[in-house]
Amino acid sequence: MNGPSLAIRQRSLGDLTAEFPLFPPLTRGCPKSSTDEIAYPLEVGYDYARVDPGLFDQTPGTDIARWSPLLPPLAAPTLGEGGTPLVEFEGIHFKDESRNPTWSHKDRLNRVTVSAALAAGAPGVVVASSGNHGASAAAYAARAGLRAIVLTSADSPPAVQAFARAYGARVVSVPAEARWPLLREVVDRLGYHPVSNQTVTHTGHPFGPEGYKTIAYELFLQLGQAPAAVFTPTGYAELLYGVWKGFVELKLLGLTGTTPRMFACEPAADGPHARALATGAPAAIVETFPSAAYGIAGPVGGHRGVLAVRDSGGEAVLVTDEEMRLAQRDLAGQGLWQELSGAAGVAGYRKLRREFGGPVVCVGTSSGFKDLGVGAQTYPVLEHPTLDDLRA
Amino acid sequence: MNGPSLAIRQRSLGDLTAEFPLFPPLTRGCPKSSTDEIAYPLEVGYDYARVDPGLFDQTPGTDIARWSPLLPPLAAPTLGEGGTPLVEFEGIHFKDESRNPTWSHKDRLNRVTVSAALAAGAPGVVVASSGNHGASAAAYAARAGLRAIVLTSADSPPAVQAFARAYGARVVSVPAEARWPLLREVVDRLGYHPVSNQTVTHTGHPFGPEGYKTIAYELFLQLGQAPAAVFTPTGYAELLYGVWKGFVELKLLGLTGTTPRMFACEPAADGPHARALATGAPAAIVETFPSAAYGIAGPVGGHRGVLAVRDSGGEAVLVTDEEMRLAQRDLAGQGLWQELSGAAGVAGYRKLRREFGGPVVCVGTSSGFKDLGVGAQTYPVLEHPTLDDLRA
Numbered sequence: 107m108n109g110p111s112l113a114i115r116q117r118s119l120g121d122l123t124a125e126f127p128l129f130p131p132l133t134r135g136c137p138k139s140s141t142d143e144i145a146y147p148l149e150v151g152y153d154y155a156r157v158d159p160g161l162f163d164q165t166p167g168t169d170i171a172r173w174s175p176l177l178p179p180l181a182a183p184t185l186g187e188g189g190t191p192l193v194e195f196e197g198i199h200f201k202d203e204s205r206n207p208t209w210s211h212k213d214r215l216n217r218v219t220v221s222a223a224l225a226a227g228a229p230g231v232v233v234a235s236s237g238n239h240g241a242s243a244a245a246y247a248a249r250a251g252l253r254a255i256v257l258t259s260a261d262s263p264p265a266v267q268a269f270a271r272a273y274g275a276r277v278v279s280v281p282a283e284a285r286w287p288l289l290r291e292v293v294d295r296l297g298y299h300p301v302s303n304q305t306v307t308h309t310g311h312p313f314g315p316e317g318y319k320t321i322a323y324e325l326f327l328q329l330g331q332a333p334a335a336v337f338t339p340t341g342y343a344e345l346l347y348g349v350w351k352g353f354v355e356l357k358l359l360g361l362t363g364t365t366p367r368m369f370a371c372e373p374a375a376d377g378p379h380a381r382a383l384a385t386g387a388p389a390a391i392v393e394t395f396p397s398a399a400y401g402i403a404g405p406v407g408g409h410r411g412v413l414a415v416r417d418s419g420g421e422a423v424l425v426t427d428e429e430m431r432l433a434q435r436d437l438a439g440q441g442l443w444q445e446l447s448g449a450a451g452v453a454g455y456r457k458l459r460r461e462f463g464g465p466v467v468c469v470g471t472s473s474g475f476k477d478l479g480v481g482a483q484t485y486p487v488l489e490h491p492t493l494d495d496l497r498a
Numbered sequence: 499m500n501g502p503s504l505a506i507r508q509r510s511l512g513d514l515t516a517e518f519p520l521f522p523p524l525t526r527g528c529p530k531s532s533t534d535e536i537a538y539p540l541e542v543g544y545d546y547a548r549v550d551p552g553l554f555d556q557t558p559g560t561d562i563a564r565w566s567p568l569l570p571p572l573a574a575p576t577l578g579e580g581g582t583p584l585v586e587f588e589g590i591h592f593k594d595e596s597r598n599p600t601w602s603h604k605d606r607l608n609r610v611t612v613s614a615a616l617a618a619g620a621p622g623v624v625v626a627s628s629g630n631h632g633a634s635a636a637a638y639a640a641r642a643g644l645r646a647i648v649l650t651s652a653d654s655p656p657a658v659q660a661f662a663r664a665y666g667a668r669v670v671s672v673p674a675e676a677r678w679p680l681l682r683e684v685v686d687r688l689g690y691h692p693v694s695n696q697t698v699t700h701t702g703h704p705f706g707p708e709g710y711k712t713i714a715y716e717l718f719l720q721l722g723q724a725p726a727a728v729f730t731p732t733g734y735a736e737l738l739y740g741v742w743k744g745f746v747e748l749k750l751l752g753l754t755g756t757t758p759r760m761f762a763c764e765p766a767a768d769g770p771h772a773r774a775l776a777t778g779a780p781a782a783i784v785e786t787f788p789s790a791a792y793g794i795a796g797p798v799g800g801h802r803g804v805l806a807v808r809d810s811g812g813e814a815v816l817v818t819d820e821e822m823r824l825a826q827r828d829l830a831g832q833g834l835w836q837e838l839s840g841a842a843g844v845a846g847y848r849k850l851r852r853e854f855g856g857p858v859v860c861v862g863t864s865s866g867f868k869d870l871g872v873g874a875q876t877y878p879v880l881e882h883p884t885l886d887d888l889r890a
Contacts, residue, residue, distance in 0.1 A: 165557045165559070167557070167558075167559075167581075168581070168582070168583035168597070169583070183586075184585070185583075185585060185833045185834070186582075186583025186584075186585050186594060186597070189559075189560070189581065189583075190560070190578075191560035191561070191577075191578025191581075191599075192578075193576075193577060193578050193599075194575075202578060202599070204601075205560070205578070205597050205598075205599070206597075207583075207585075207594070207597070207833065207834070208833075208835070209596075209601065209865060209867075245833035245834075245835070246833060248830070248831055248832060248833050249832055249833035255888050259879070260879050263873065264873045264874070264875060264876050264877070265657060265867060265872050265873030267877050268872050268873060268875065269835065269866070269867065269872075272830040272835045272866055273830050273831070273833060273835065274830065274831050276888055276889075277877070278880055278883060278887055278888055279877050279878065279879045279880065280879065280880050280883045281879060281881060284882075284883055288883055288885075288888070291885055292885065292888060295885060296885065296888075296889075438640070438664040438665050438666065439640055439665070439666050440640060440641055441577045441599065441600075441637035441638060441640050441641035441665060442577070442599070442637075443600070443637070443661065443664045443665065473601060473865075473867070474661070474664055475601075475657060475661065475865070475867040475868075476867075480657050480660050480661075480873070481655065481656045481657030481660060481872070481873040481874075482656070482873075483656060483660065484656050485656070485659050485669070485671050486671065487651070487652050487671045487672065487673060488670055488671065488672050489673060490676075491670060491672045491676055491680055493680075493683055493684065493687060493688065495670055496647050496668055496670055496680070496684060496688075497668075497688075
């Protein structure tokens with residue numbers, strides 16, 4: 107829509123001197139700097155000198171192709187992702203990503219990663235996911251005429267499994283420990299393009315966070331400035347890193363003098379980024395305890411989140427399920443129904459209770475329909491209702 | 499955002515000479531022309547001569563207040579409704595209304611009707627609804643600091659009941675025949691503002707379709723012209739009428755020379771608008787047969803839909819559940835997962851198989867998460883999955 111992609115290479119986040127061609131996407135992390143304990147992701151480099159400054163005179167809207175020069179090539183058709191509103195909540199700005207085509211932020215990522223699958227000539231995409239990522243990948247694959255295999259697990263809510271199935275994906279629930287070996291087999295033997303992680307610490311798809319950058323572009327235009335702080339629900343921290351990278355680019359392009367502090371809001375039940383930041387490790391794997399925030403709960407962190415928090419002067423914030431529940435309830439009490447994970451950013455902001463001297467953004471990632479247990483409760487019919495029943 | 503409302507009066511659709519002040523909204527239909535068999539709705543009149551033509555130089559976006567001069571006063575805060583994308587599907591334009599704050603078109607209506615409740619000084623809103631309307635009213639009421647009572651029935655899916663409850667509404671499931679008497683009691687004795695219908699044939703809230711007009715404004719700007727035909731899922735036809743009125747206004751303001759033909763796509767299980775149009779009646783009540791398209795199924799039609807179809811040179815199209823299921827499946831196969839009702843517009847377009855000599859729009863109203871039975875099916879975990887299981 108706005109000219110060809112200016113993406114020119116992949117660059118290692120483990121060894122900044124290690125550069126690779128843009129294609130093929132190195133979906134198993136940096137082959138040079140990764141070790142058996144830590145896998146380092148790659149990121150995409152652009153020919154920033156050729157970016158038309160008029161690019162940011164645009165209004166945000168529902169197709170991230172408006173930012174095409176600063177994205178990898180978008181071979182996959184749009185479903186109308188992006189252009190989500192900022193809604194006021196308790197004095198902060200709530201970025202409602204439940205307003206995307208499959209009702210989560212993941213659509214921004216999958217527009218980009220499914221495009222990479224098309225460019226690779228793959229017959230389909232494969233993803234290990236219990237939630238939004240799988241359904242979103244299935245939707246974008248369907249749109250692009252590709253097959254999709256979603257490896258899910260027993261903790262995925264039935265409604266969310268129906269969701270991914272609706273798009274025609276092959277959805278198979280397998281034991282958690284079987285997911286990664288199976289994903290690798292699908293990649294190696296069927297030639298499917300992987301759009302989720304395959305490495306010991308998280309690296310994911312090198313192009314994925316590029317889609318999330320568009321949130322930063324939108325926030326900058328919606329606020330008329332960069333915010334002072336951004337809080338995001340954090341699992342693997344691809345969202346956190348992508349938003350951070352977008353602001354770094356805006357600064358590089360001379361559009362903003364400041365960048366926000368980035369806050370990784372993780373379930374207290376695990377918190378791999380909090381651990382890595384506390385210990386100085388490039389990434390961490392931690393023990394997990396049960397959490398209903400299944401969209402972001404997990405033992406494995408990645409180096410991207412560590413970089414975003416550290417370089418931005420932010421922090422990792424651990425939030426309990428109870429703190430997320432309170433944030434979820436209060437958001438809904440203002441007309442914003444998020445799934446439990448989606449309320450983690452607000453929970454993290456409330457927990458810090460800090461002044462930032464500028465706009466604060468909490469990203470909400472997904473609709474309340476995707477939570478565990480939604481629809482499991484039935485309600486009796488009142489045969490002879492009276493006004494008193496309605497007042498109660 | 500764009501200046502005060504230019505709404506000046508209510509006008510009867512049963513007797514075009516009968517005018518009433520803008521407030522209070524006549525939520526029980528036209529007191530002059532309605533009879534025991536047919537209730538006539540009212541619509542809102544504006545001081546069109548004072549509309550700044552620059553109003554339509556705007557880009558569509560997520561707050562219908564950008565059209566404030568052509569809406570009743572918007573006292574209720576926004577949740578970021580509107581600005582939904584047009585996505586290509588089988589050569590037509592699919593307007594994806596699942597991208598609203600509560601993931602249906604109803605948010606456009608409820609921004610306006612909850613505003614009326616605030617203006618009336620009511621302590622809350624009351625709505626009879628098994629689906630999207632109730633949850634959307636609950637969300638906007640919560641946002642505005644009003645209470646909400648939702649009278650639902652046994653056919654409302656459990657997930658949809660959880661949805662309305664999430665916003666803090668008092669949701670009570672009552673026998674279908676108890677809903678309207680109870681609603682009237684809540685209005686008369688508790689002073690709640692009704693945002694759903696109270697009359698023998700449908701009249702609904704006189705301000706409701708004004709919110710839907712904004713779909714027409716967006717379509718006009720998104721296409722750069724008025725479409726040749728618009729197909730909408732049709733229950734009470736408030737959406738159909740609202741979209742039609744928006745195009746009539748655009749013509750009145752000299753912005754378009756043409757207006758679209760409007761197609762009311764009703765479940766074949768009932769079809770009150772098809773009946774009224776076939777018999778020349780101003781509105782009809784019909785016998786109903788079972789339909790899973792619970793969002794639009796029902797015996798009661800209204801005069802608005804008859805006017806929109808007749809005055810636009812359109813038709814009512816009856817679609818079977820099977821036809822809606824096929825449309826729903828094929829939409830999802832292109833990455834667009836709608837609830838069954840939401841696919842009725844596409845089903846109707848396919849059924850007619852007609853050339854219109856210009857752009858065709860099918861409105862999709864809501865997300866697939868809201869369908870009956872979503873989440874009811876569970877899927878077994880494959881303990882020892884192989885590649886063959888994934889190919890199947």
